[in-house]
Amino acid sequence: MRGRRAGSIINVASTASFQPVPFMATYAATKAFALSFSEALWEENRAWGIRVMALCPGSTETNFFKVAGVDTPPSNISQTPEAVVETALAALARGKGHVISGWGNFLMAEAGRFVPRALVTRIAGMILRKRYKPTEVNGKS
Numbered sequence: 001m002r003g004r005r006a007g008s009i010i011n012v013a014s015t016a017s018f019q020p021v022p023f024m025a026t027y028a029a030t031k032a033f034a035l036s037f038s039e040a041l042w043e044e045n046r047a048w049g050i051r052v053m054a055l056c057p058g059s060t061e062t063n064f065f066k067v068a069g070v071d072t073p074p075s076n077i078s079q080t081p082e083a084v085v086e087t088a089l090a091a092l093a094r095g096k097g098h099v100i101s102g103w104g105n106f107l108m109a110e111a112g113r114f115v116p117r118a119l120v121t122r123i124a125g126m127i128l129r130k131r132y133k134p135t136e137v138n139g140k141s
């Protein structure tokens with residue numbers, strides 16, 4: 001790509017890139033990596049005319065939830081894959097280093113900047129604990 005002075009890479013990250021996600025700890029940590037890695041490569045390669053972007057979708061209507069063995073989220077908070085791809089390609093054309101798909105997802109992800117990280121993690125834990133029904137620890141679930 002550097003030789004051609006052209007090229008585009010989209011790494012699929014997630015809204016989970018923006019905060020720890022208890023009960024999906026490894027998943028969210030890999031998505032934080034994908035976001036940070038992509039943004040660094042975006043800056044390193046801009047001078048070569050190469051576009052690198054992290055795409056950060058929220059809930060999207062794919063096989064993801066079935067494969068993960070968890071409940072599908074309500075359709076009113078999910079996007080279609082087509083809408084996510086449209087957002088991604090428009091952001092790539094504008095030369096963005098990352099894009100969060102959907103206004104609701106954008107507000108949720110960015111809101112985390114304004115509150116303590118511990119609170120964000122506790123809230124994520126409260127939401128995910130209900131969905132993942134972890135086994136009991138010390139009499140508490």
Ligand SMILES: NC(=O)c1ccc[n+]([C@@H]2O[C@H](COP(=O)([O-])OP(=O)(O)OC[C@H]3O[C@@H](n4cnc5c(N)ncnc54)[C@H](OP(=O)(O)O)[C@@H]3O)[C@@H](O)[C@H]2O)c1
Pocket residue numbers: 012013014015056057058059060061062063064065067
């Ligand atoms: N859906 C969401 O709500 C959501 C939200 C945020 C981010 N994402 C991200 O979006 C990306 C795509 O997920 P999706 O929602 O489209 O889920 P999906 O419908 O389950 O698709 C996952 C795809 O990855 C392929 N795959 C899985 N393991 C693989 C492996 N080891 N090597 C090669 N290919 C493999 C699967 O191929 P096979 O079908 O052949 O197994 C499938 O085509 C993922 O990175 C996910 O983390 C999804």
